[in-house]
């Protein structure tokens with residue numbers, strides 16, 4: 001897109017940060033797909049379903065940033081995605097890994113928001129607000145699952161069955 005440069009020209013630093021975030025979201029998607037594969041193999045189809053939908057959401061997050069860069073007249077740079085972890089100790093450790101990942105993503109999004117504020121890039125700041133809100137939900141939902149797993153102890157089957165009922169959310173896209 002030919003974009004007339006002016007008030008809304010994006011600073012290089014912000015563009016680079018958003019490029020990195022595209023990569024992090026894709027890496028998250030891949031990591032979740034890796035967990036989903038482990039869950040399928042170990043006989044947790046509900047959790048596999050939950051993690052595969054989570055992977056899809058992360059890809060949608062990546063695409064949302066990708067589209068934002070294009071809309072601002074910038075060219076996204078796509079970096080390589082690393083191999084995801086394939087082995088886990090037990091079901092609980094997969095959700096612990098998810099929680100750690102979401103907290104990490106939250107920290108990065110917050111750091112980019114700080115930089116956008118410093119650069120007086122209010123358009124990007126506004127764009128990132130959706131992601132920060134989304135992170136609050138993501139962290140809370142994984143935490144809730146971990147709580148359920150603690151309560152369920154030997155009834156992992158029931159928790160897994162519940163996770164199998166997850167439906168796609170509309171908010172992930174636009």
Ligand code: MG
Nearest residue numbers: 025058061105
């Ligand atoms: Mg995400």
